[in-house]
């Protein structure tokens with residue numbers, strides 16, 4: 001009896017994990033297509049940026065300077081004024097993305113974290129709260 005309970009717990013645990021893993025993978029796939037549509041023109045598909053015009057998103061100190069809440073607001077509201085990325089100055093202009101909703105933002109940020117960050121899921125609830133809290 002104990003044995004059966006143990007086995008069913010293991011199965012339950014394994015299936016929970018894979019459900020989360022599947023959702024993570026779905027977010028990454030959807031997020032990639034949102035990125036390609038809205039961001040890759042400037043920041044490039046591999047996130048390497050474009051010369052002095054558009055900063056890289058890959059292999060940068062972005063994740064040390066900016067938390068996920070701030071990242072969501074940058075994406076939503078765009079950005080202008082001088083910023084330093086890996087010690088290099090940019091004073092460009094990034095347009096706002098007002099059409100992206102919480103689910104799009106969750107998928108996009110999960111894709112960005114998967115490609116260039118800590119590879120953790122950014123949930124719908126976090127994205128919704130972040131969007132509400134933008135200044």
Ligand code: HEC
Pocket residue numbers: 035038039040041042043053054055057060061062066071074075079080081082083084085090091092093094095097
């Ligand atoms: C029209 C070109 C353009 C598009 C499209 C664009 N960006 Fe940007 N992005 C910029 C520029 C230019 C800057 C630097 C702005 C500045 O100098 O203040 C920037 C800055 C950023 C930063 C801050 C970088 C840092 O290290 O602080 C992030 C993050 C970012 N963009 C993400 C995105 C994402 C995600 C998308 C798609 C939803 C996107 N951008 C779409 C041009 C663009």
